Structure formats: C-alpha cells, structure tokens
Amino acid sequence: MSSATEAQALSGKLVRSQGVTAPAGFRGAGIAAGIKANGKPDLALVFNEGPDTTAAGVFTQNKVKAAPVLWSQQVLQTGKLRAVVLNSGGANACTGAPGFQDTHRTAEEVAGALSNWGTETGAVEVAVCSTGLIGDRLPMDKLIPGVTEVVHELAGGISGGTDAAYAIMTTDTVPKQAAFHHTDKWNVGGMAKGAGMLAPSLATMLSVVTTDAVATAQQLDEALRNATRLSYDRLDVDGATSTNDTVLLLASGASGVTPTQDELNAAVLAVCDDLADQMMADAEGVTKRVKVTVSGAASEDDALIGARTVARDSLVKTALFGSDPNWGRVLAAIGIAPIELNPDRISVSFNGSPVCVDGVGAPGARDVDLSGEDIEVVIDLGIGDSSVTIRTTDLSHAYVEENSAYSS
C-alpha cells in the first residue's frame, strides 16, 4: 500500500484461485489455436458483458512498439472496450505495415464473431495483445479460425478466466491470477504473464484486470496508473523493457456498486501487486526472490532510481545467486546511481543483518546466511525519509541457459 488512505480503503479478501472472471459481467476463454508449435494454449479472450464497457490502459514506453500496442492505444481513446484478445507464440513486433494489418484483421474477426454470437461489437471495441518472439509475422491461417473457436468457448465462472491465464503464458511456468473481493460486494480480478524481458515501464508484459464496480474511464485510468506505478513498475528482472507491454483495466459495472476513488485504487493495486509478486517468483531462471529497498533517500525518485540501479547490477545479482553476502558490490552499484548520497552515511543489511554501517563493513558481514530463496537487501542512505522497494531476482545459470536458446 502506498499510503494510509489506501490501506484504510482496502476492506476485503485477496485470493489467487480466481482471475479476470471473478468480477460479475466477465467471461473468459483460452484455447490452443496452433500458433505455438508445441500445441499449448496460445489464444485467450476476455469479454465484458456489461452493462458498462469503460476501460483504461497503460502501454510500454519502448519506442519500438509492437503492432498490437499501436492498435490498442488507438482504440482505447474512446475509453471503452468490449473485449481483449491475447495471443502468445508471437509478439507481432517489428513486422511493419503487414503486421499492423494482421492486428487490425484480428480485431475485426473478434468483433464479427462476437456479433454473430449475439453481442453487437465493433473492431474499435476490441483490444489486441501479443507476446512471444519479436520479428516474425503471426500465422494468421491458424489465428483466424481460432478466433471463432475462442468466442464459442467463452465461459463465465472461474474456469474461463483460468483458461485465459494459461493461454497467455510464454516462458512462464505457472499462470498468474489474483482477485480481490471487497466487503461491499464488488470485485477486482486480474491475470498477467511475464517471465523475461521484464522491466515494465508504465506497464508489464501483458496483464488484464477486470472489475464489476461502476467507474468512469477516467477513474479507471487513475486507479490503473496508480497501481502500475507502485507494482509492475517496481518489478525489474533484467532491465529489459518489452515492445509489447500492455496492462488493461475493464469495468462492467455489473455489481451496481460505485466505490470511491481511494477504494478502487486500493483494490486494483492489491491485485496488481500480487500479480507482480507472482511474476517475480516465476521469472526466467529465478533461484532467489529478491527485494531491494532503498530507504532514507532524499526523494521517492531517488529511492526508486537507487533501488532499480542495484536491482539491475549483474555483479550484485550473480553474488546473490551464489548466496554470497558481497555487500561491497551493493556499495559500488548504489554509488553510480545518479542520486543524492553521502558514501559515509550508507548502511546496508541483508535479511535484517547489518553488513555495512556508515559506509564501512560490519563485524560478521561475510558470514550472513543468504542460502534461502528469499533475500531482502535494505540500503539506508541516511539522508531523508523516502523509501522504495524493487522486486527482482538473481542472475543464474538458468537465466543464461533459457535466454541463450530462446529463438532457436
């Protein structure tokens, strides 16, 4: 939680067994359309039955944007979405005008199939998300027949959302879902995928969040930007920002409840924060779940930049892989961050044990036990009151293995 106000606003229960179909008014589906060569599920659909179809989205800050990002940014200008179609097995990035036409055609086909199915829908109401290898065209001969099938498979209840969560996985080993049930009888649900190329910049690889609350597009936008800033944007596995990052928030209004902005912010953040935690735990090659906190910073920006700099440092990450309490590398990393600091006031702890006090090694620093799977690194700059935590992972042999043989 980012503030006391939001913590107070959060009254309810978070579960991981449900996702985008936990809120009323949403259906989901996931099928194997044959886009992936291995025959695993690769096409997902999230459908909003209404009565409302308000929506908001945040997208990658990468200047090289995939075709589906360009499309979805465009259609979201209306502040409304009826459906989101998502495929794994191909990013449709760096595919030029033909790739954009593929995305456009996919939205048209989804709109047509939903209209045939009984809900009049225009292509402009359909967001498209893609994930997978950058640079290849999608196999439209597989994808288009899949669109009809996935619409037929649309189901309410828990299973539809879970099927969708499976179908967006790439190198993820488990699906990622979370739902928050507010005591006032409205709900937020979400799913996400993301295992590598994971340093979201205003978004993450792919995430769809739903709610049955009544909310305007502007309220959804505020809730989503607040949530991504404090959750996905503070996850940094490898410093690499994808061409396809997309987070969408859709509201059906089906609960009939109109929460306050603070309540909505808190619930959306709770779901996104939990999904970010699941992404950290399932990141490519992860053997350690690491939280890097910079406290005592002059500003929140300084704390964020400092924590991110340490979280991205290859030498810190390899040391953590080796369970090596090599705190000197943390000092070397924070020392190059473009922030206000005084080397003689920096203190560092690993899992609560002080290893460096006022810039100098603490007794027993080399003997701190980091053999467990969870490591907390806290760097106190000792000059202010701001604190930020970044979720990251170690840099392991498995990361190198997985990423040296992805496209081949």
Added chain:
Amino acid sequence: MSSATEAQALSGKLVRSQGVTAPAGFRGAGIAAGIKANGKPDLALVFNEGPDTTAAGVFTQNKVKAAPVLWSQQVLQTGKLRAVVLNSGGANACTGAPGFQDTHRTAEEVAGALSNWGTETGAVEVAVCSTGLIGDRLPMDKLIPGVTEVVHELAGGISGGTDAAYAIMTTDTVPKQAAFHHTDKWNVGGMAKGAGMLAPSLATMLSVVTTDAVATAQQLDEALRNATRLSYDRLDVDGATSTNDTVLLLASGASGVTPTQDELNAAVLAVCDDLADQMMADAEGVTKRVKVTVSGAASEDDALIGARTVARDSLVKTALFGSDPNWGRVLAAIGIAPIELNPDRISVSFNGSPVCVDGVGAPGARDVDLSGEDIEVVIDLGIGDSSVTIRTTDLSHAYVEENSAYSS
C-alpha cells in the same frame, strides 16, 4: 582514431610485448608481497627517473570512491608524480578513515624507500592504486615489508614493466601491456588490468601509461582525457563501474622530444585503445568479443548512449552467448534508449549480414552464423551522421560462475 588529424599524427609502431618501461626514464617492478592468499604477485611499482615528473590522472565517477582514489586525486593536484604503487588482492574501498590511513602510510613508506634508494621523494609524489575485494582492510603487515622489497627490485628494460603488469592482475588471465614507438624517437607505454566490474566512467579499473616525451601536466591531462573518452569509456562488459578506477599518465621527458598535442593525443590513444581491446578479450567469462556500433545517429551522445544500452542488455548478451541471431532483442534494447530514433528507419546487421531493414526482419535473418568468437553488431538509426562503437562481451555461464563465487 577519432579524427583525421590524429590519424595523421600517428607515425610509428604499436607492440604488445612492452609496457610502462618502454619509454626512457621509467623503471618498474612487481613482487608477491603476500597480500593475495594464493601467493601470486600482488605489489607493483612504477618509478619515473625524470628528468621531468609531470603527470595527469582520471578517476572513477562512482560516488563511493576507494581510499587510494581519494589519495591519488589529492596528490595529483600538483601535476607531478614520482611513482605509482599498485596492489592487487584488496580494493581498500569502504574501509573508512583507517583505510585512508593505510593508503597514506603506503605512500609514506614508498617515498621513504625511494629516498633511501637514492631519489629524494615525498609521499605527495606517490600515487596509490588498489584493486580486489571491496570492504576489507589491506594486510599492512604484508604490504609494508613488500614496499621495501619492490623498491629494491626496480628495474629498467622490458622486464620491470612486465613484472608490474603481472602484479596488478586480479581475475585477469593475462597481463595487458602496449607500447607505441614514435618514429620521432619518443615513446608511450602502458599497462592495465580489468576483467569484471568493467564499465569505466572516465577511467578503467587500473591503468598506468608512461611517456618519455616532454609535456606539461596540462598537455598530459588533455591527451589522457581524450584517450580515455575514446577507449576505456567505450568498453562496457557488465555496466558496473568500480570504486577504484584509476588511469594515470606519467611523463619523464627523457627522450628530449616535445611532440605536438595532436601527436601526443594520438600516441596515448593508440596505447589506451589497444589496452581496452585486450581487456575486452580477457573479460570475466567472455566467450564472444562483441563490438556494438550505433551509426546514423543524430549526435555522438545519442550514438554512445544507444550503443551502451544495447551492449548492457542481458537478453542481447545471452543471445550472443548462444550464437543466436535474435535481432528482435536488439530492437527492443535500442527502443528503450533515451535517444532520438524512428523505429521504421532502424536497420541492423550481424557480422555484415542485414538482419533487420527499416524496422522489419530481413530474409535469412534467423540463419546468420554467429558461431565465431568475434561478433559485430551494427545498428543504423538512419537519421544522422554520428557513429560510436562500444566494446563488450557476451553473458555466459562462465560469467555467472566466476561472479557468484568471488568473495567466498
């Protein structure tokens, strides 16, 4: 070479068999003082016999600076150095006031030993460099007796410089030396060490460059800043900037020749550039020597930032380790660089084979052979005339292995 002027100024021969004692007026030595537990050489001395003792230096931009960096920056304010003492086996960083006293005492001991040996020397004429694990005090009971010994070992000729080059190695597998013999009978020699934590920022781990040219401290400073900007500053193995980076340039004037500034710049750059190449080839865990060039950029700064962003990208580096021509990762990496670019005008080649043209994959891109040890990545932004090349390496299992077990 950075310009036609400098290329013209460079008339002579570069060799790698000689280092800091190649220019007249310099002696060197390297011994095993017992600082390293494994008994390998760990204490080096470079001594300037004169007649001149002008000097210049550049140091790490890391805000966390080792004690020897703070000392050497201070004594260089005079623009004069008689000697440089260097130890491996310990960085003497994050060691507080006691660590600084150790450095001060080392300089005093060197000055005393040189004075006893026949050359009246003050501590303020002695630069100190240290490299190794961050955070531990140096074993002064080993280092101080070593100082007397290393002064007694001082030798001219080639062997003294080579001994010094061996004694500054840490995870380096080979010593790094280069010397340039100008046709006008003056010389530049240099040595360097650096294998990890290698993204020098105005300097590199440790490098001492010598010349027998006659030059003022200001001329040396210009030559050294020019050379480091174009050589060491364009080497980026792991994005990590050390607490101990130091590059020193000492002039003896023993040749009696006064080169022009352009001649001096060119010769110093030639030596530093060759040493940077040697450091790339011997970087920790290297299996591929990689040059990343960004051309067609709007400015040199843009080209530099773009090339560095790609060179640091873990997903690009693991793909290169796997000999995988995964050009989409290059696009994703350059797309997040804070520079001017148009995604539809970017073209990329691997070893001269086009893999992406105007933002879209080229035919045969997935079949380019990257199995060799040298890989050239060229990214043409297609919007300007500026070009910069960064030397880097792949991200391999060996890098992870070496860096997950360094301090333990």
